[in-house]
Amino acid sequence: MNARARKQWIAGGALSAMLLGTIAMASSAAADVNQDEDVQIQVSVTPVGALTLTVANPSVTLNESTSDDIWAAGNREFTGTLDGVSVSDDRNDVGADAAWNVSGQVSNFVAAGLPEIDSANLGWVPELTNPIPGDFNVTPGQPIAGELQEVPDTEGPGGDWLTGGVQVGDLLVSSGSSAEANGQTFGVKAGLNLTVPKSTPSGAYASTLTLTLMES
Known part of the structure; x- marks a missing residue:
């Protein structure tokens, strides 16, 4: 393998390692989410009849x-x-x-x-x-x-x-x-x-x- 080809293979391997690391971190963060949000419900009961x-x-x-x-x-x-x-x-x-x-x-x-x-x-x-x-x-x-x-x-x-x-x-x-x-x-x-x-x-x-x- 010539020197130029060897450098491309090393660069490609490094890139693959970085992508795998990013996916693993995202998966770990999603598993830790626990969040509550309140929604207010309102109703007006108006008088009826006369x-x-x-x-x-x-x-x-x-x-x-x-x-x-x-x-x-x-x-x-x-x-x-x-x-x-x-x-x-x-x-x-x-x-x-x-x-x-x-x-x-x-x-x-x-x-x-x-x-x-x-x-x-x-x-x-x-x-x-x-x-x-x-x-x-x-x-x-x-x-x-x-x-x-x-x-x-x-x-x-x-x-x-x-x-x-x-x-x-x-x-x-x-x-x-x-x-x-x-x-x-x-x-x-x-x-x-x-x-x-x-x-x-x-x-x-x-x-x-x-x-x-x-x-x-």
């Missing part, structure tokens, strides 16, 4: 129901029924100390070109229709007599009579505890009474009853 007020019948017609006694007293009486009102609660998260109520507010009765009839002449008698009154700590509001209405001797479903007509904030229905009433639907109705003087001019009168649901 406390809602529904009015199925947006119009009520009052019809005359004047008795001889009312006529003799110098008045005329018109009655009707507010129905189709319900409160539903299907929320998944209800505060233990929360309560809700539905209150009413009535505008004056107006007819084109005629004097207004004061809203204080309108009275109502609230009553639960579903579930049975008193269940789930839900009760109807107190009965209210209009300014000219004769106050009945007996209590209404909601207790003793108030006078002066339906005023701002008078209760139609209320729940003493949102937690107890949760998951239920409560129907409510109210007998309406409008008593006016016999001298009231003839006409087609209209008023707006605004119902407000609030949670406290």
Whole structure:
């Protein structure tokens, strides 16, 4: 073997030794790895459901129901029924100390070109229709007599009579505890009474009853 060939063989052998050494070191380092990494998992559980007020019948017609006694007293009486009102609660998260109520507010009765009839002449008698009154700590509001209405001797479903007509904030229905009433639907109705003087001019009168649901 000439000197040039011998030098190439030695160089090649040295290169082979270096490659083998590198492979052995890499294999040893991989076997010693032991590493942990944490991954945070997050989720937002948002409230679902709602406390809602529904009015199925947006119009009520009052019809005359004047008795001889009312006529003799110098008045005329018109009655009707507010129905189709319900409160539903299907929320998944209800505060233990929360309560809700539905209150009413009535505008004056107006007819084109005629004097207004004061809203204080309108009275109502609230009553639960579903579930049975008193269940789930839900009760109807107190009965209210209009300014000219004769106050009945007996209590209404909601207790003793108030006078002066339906005023701002008078209760139609209320729940003493949102937690107890949760998951239920409560129907409510109210007998309406409008008593006016016999001298009231003839006409087609209209008023707006605004119902407000609030949670406290």
